[in-house]
Every structure is written in C-alpha cells, then in structure tokens.
Amino acid sequence: MIRFIIRRLLFGVLIMLAVTITVFFVTRVLTDPVKVMLPVGSSQEAYDQLEASLGLDAPLGEQFVTFIGDIVRLDFGDSYWQRLPALDLVLERIPATFQLVGAGTVLAIVLFVPLGIIASLKPGGILDRILVTISLFGVSMPQFWLGAMLIFIFSVSLGWLPTSGSGTGQHLVLPSITLALASGGRVAQITRSSMIDQLNRPYVTTLKAKGMPSRRILTHHVLRNALVPIVTLAAYEIAYALAGYAVIVETVFAWPGIGRLAIQAVTQRDIILLQAVVFVVASLVVAVNIIADVLYKAVDPRVKLT
C-alpha cells in the first residue's frame, strides 16, 4: 500500500514536471514574455528593465535551472500586475473553487446515480431509452450556454437567484447545478452500464433462487459492486472540473475561483501568475488521482494496489 502510494507520487511528480516544463517552454521559448507583458509601444529601456528584473536576460538553460529551483522552494515571484506573491493569490482562490466543484460533484452523484439505477432495471425499456437520450443531451450541452440559460430562467425571468458573483449560498446554486448537469450525463451512463453488468452476474441468479427479496439483492449486493466504477468516474470528473470546466463555469457566473484567475492571468499576460496557477492545479489533479486510487481500494477490497 505504502509502496503503491510512493509510486503514484513519483508518477505525479513526473506529470507536474511535464506540465510545468510545457508552460515554461510555451511562455519563454515560443513567445517573448517581456514583449507580451509590456503595453504596446513601450520603449527599449522599459523592455531591458523588465527583462532584467524578471531574470529573463539570462541564457535559457540558466533560466530553466532557476525556474525549477523556484518551484522546489515554492516561490514563484510576484504577480506582474497585482504586485503580490503569485502563489498566495492562487491559494486565496482555492476555497471558492473547492466549494463549486464539491457542490457540483455531490449534486451530480445525488441526482444522476439514481437515474442510472432506474434506467438499468429495465434496459431497452421506454424509461431507459428516454434517460439514455437525455443523458446524451446533457453530455452534448456546452456548459457556458447551459449556465447562461439558467441565468435567463432563474435570475432574469423569475428573479429567484442572483445572476452572478459570490458570497451567499444562493450564489452557489446556479454554478453548481451547471457543473452537475454537464457531468451528470456521464455519471448516469456509467451507473447504468455498471448496474447492467452486475445484474447479469451469476451471483444475482443464485440470490434470486435462494429467495432473497429483489430489493435486498439490489441494495446489499448489486449496488455495492456497481459503485466501484462510479468512484473512479467521480474522481475523474473532479479532476476535469478543476483543470478545465471550472474555468468556463466560473467565467459564466463571475465566480472568484482559480479558473477565473487563470483566465485573468492569460488575458493580462501575467506569466508569473500563470505558472503559479498551473502548478497549483496540477498538484490538485495529482492529489485527486491518488486519493481516487486509495478510495478505489477501500470500496473494492479485491483490488490489489501495486
């Protein structure tokens, strides 16, 4: 178990290294960060000054060594626009993103696992076909549009909920529903196929033959086994939300999380802030992956972690 976690940690470090090197390469080799950060029409003096202050006048190899050193010391430098330590700026945004992704994931599971179960009980039936089509539609819907439509219905027309921003529980409702509906289709699909798979196993027939009530077979045996792939999917969805979907949903609802900070860093061309954002998100994703593997083992004792 411990060996497994160590191995996964090593793989995680590898991934983070790959991600940060990609960002280093893209921001320093493929583009000129100084030109990118300075306003258009700045003087050569301003250019040299900024280049020197960022340490970008050094040879690329040397820059890379300092860059890796900074990462190890968790010191990314100050954000170019906000004049504050970049890492602090990112960490400050974590609670908001966690709230959003957490609420979204819980909603997706609470709403769509039961739907998947209902669909699986009569595969090919009317209910099943309707649910499958609806979940396919859910997967096909762009989150930004879903969010905008929810704003139109519940905020603009009915006036029940705030259009955007954060602060109260009411602000969290629409963003988390948007996140949940978009991933819910996949949750329902996986639940359905996992349930169907389990329902066709011989042990179900045995239990039936022994006279166990079908409700009990379902809750005590089938559901427990069917849960395993759902745990994996949930972790997958969290990783996806952290490293992508949150950016979109947070933009739609002006939710002050990491995703919006990332977009801000991209549009302001704040490379230092950008590197900090990527580093933090990459570590979160790696952590989620490892936790998911350990959970996987907890749900299914047959799994051997190697």
Next chain:
Amino acid sequence: MAIVEQAEVGAAAVPPPAQVRPRRGRAFVSVLFEDKLSFVSALFLLIVVVSAVFAPWVAPHSPSLVELQDRLLPPVWEGGTWSNVLGTDALGRDVLSRLIFGARNSLVIGVSVVALAGVFGTALGLIAGYRGGWVDTVIMRLADAQLAFPGLLLVIIVIGSLGPSVPVIIVVVAVYGWMIYARLARGIVLQLREELYVRAAEMSGVRAGRLMRRHLLPNLVSPLMTQSMLELARVILVEASLSYLGLGIQPPEASWGLMVSENQTYLREGWWTVFFPGIVLALTVLAVNLISSWLRVRSDPQQQQLLLARRRIRNERRTR
C-alpha cells in the same frame, strides 16, 4: 422506431428471413432509416454541413454587417420581420447568418483537429504496438502522462500565450487529443500481431511500413471511425468553449461560442441572441454523438445479434 415496428407487424406473420442483404448503397440508407433517431441526426448534420459549405449563398445577410438601428430585433414569430428570421444581435447583425457562418468555423476546426490528431495518434499507436520495446514504452508513457492531466486548462494557457488563430487552435487541440487514437490502435495491433496472416506476411519478407499500412491499418478503420465521431463531438465543444472565453475565433468573425459570450449581457433584452447559437451547438454535438453510438452498435456483431433477437421477440409478442 415506430416506423420500423409498423413495417414489421405486417411482415411478422411470416417468420423473418434469416438474412437478406440488399445492394450496398441502398442498404446503408435503409439501415440508417431503421433507427429513426440516427436518421434524424444524420439529416440534421447534413443540413448543418451543407449550410456551412455554401454559407455565402445560404446566409440571408453578411455575418458581420453591423446595423445599429436594427439592434436586438426579435425573431419573426415574436414580432420580427422575415428579413431577420431569428432576429438580430446587440449590434444589429443577423443571428441566422451568424449561425450559418459559425457552423463553418466549428466544422473546419472540428474536422481538422480530428484528422490531424487521428493520423498522428494512429501512426504512433501502430508503431508502438508493432515495434514494442522502448519505442512502445516512450510513446505510451507520454500518452499516460497527458491523459492523467486533463488538458483544457493547458490548452487555454498555450493558446492564450501564442495568440488565438485558427491554425494555432487546430494544432494545440490536436496535440491534446492524439492519445486516445494511439491507445486504440496499439490495443488492436497487439492482438493482431499474433494472427497467422500477419506472421505469414512477416515471414514472406514484407517490410514493416508496408505491413502496417496494408495488413494492420484496414483492421483499425471501423473502431477508428467510431472514435473519431466521438472526438469530433468533443472538439466542437472545445472550440466553442475557447471562443466563449475569448481564446478561439476572434470577432468580427462568427462562432457559436463567441455569439453566446458577445450577447450574454443582453439576455434580458434579447434571449434569442444567446439561445439559438447554444441550441444549434448542442443539437449538432448530440447528432454527432448519436451517430457515433449508432456506428458502434452497427460495427459490433454481438450488439447486432442482440438487436435482431430483441426485434424478433417483439414481433412474436405482437402476433400472439
């Protein structure tokens, strides 16, 4: 489904023939028609593709023609005019025309990304699976690492740094999509490598390149088709999301994602400016997804048997 069932009620008195194979072209269409949902999807997609290809002739107005005196005109059934069937946006541009030109961008980027990632991914997967050894390890580790980190944030950052333009978007999104084809191709090649005919070809001295092209690749066509359709759906959504975030198609060009972000602040005054681009996008992606799952069922003999059996049971129930 309903049409199919009705047709079968008449024929069901006679036991269904074991297997009838009509001529190929017609068979394809009739098989497609059997599944009503897939047929409607294919039809919808055809309309989108045709209007995208012939956009300048199909669109009633120029997509970037700003007419501020006509801003936020409602669709025709809400009191608008036939000149702007789906209304106009916040700058007085015709929504329908922008939808049609937006389809162009979506499809061009979608198809290019799938083609680029598909060709490179499949080639790398073929090589990894056939060569094995360290080549395999390097390629597949790279794929694993990329799959472990979901790419949208990186794609956003890379495109944001390089500056959004259509070629940049295509290349960057393709770099984040090759892994799935590589895995698929490698998996199949690993199975095929032990097949007798592959061995025979090897022994008779066929060179590796030709062997991969002539003997292995044809086996990959059908699964790759299904996968490509799934990826097309995903990539169209990615393009729309990038454009929504301001990192895709740039104004004054039209893109479905861009249309939503441009008009989101005018939701109260003109819901149609946001509703139509999103619904067309969602329906297009849904159509592609449905066709993909239809392709999967069609190309899987086991599923095919299941469908046939199910239909036969249904027929028997009806005649009883």
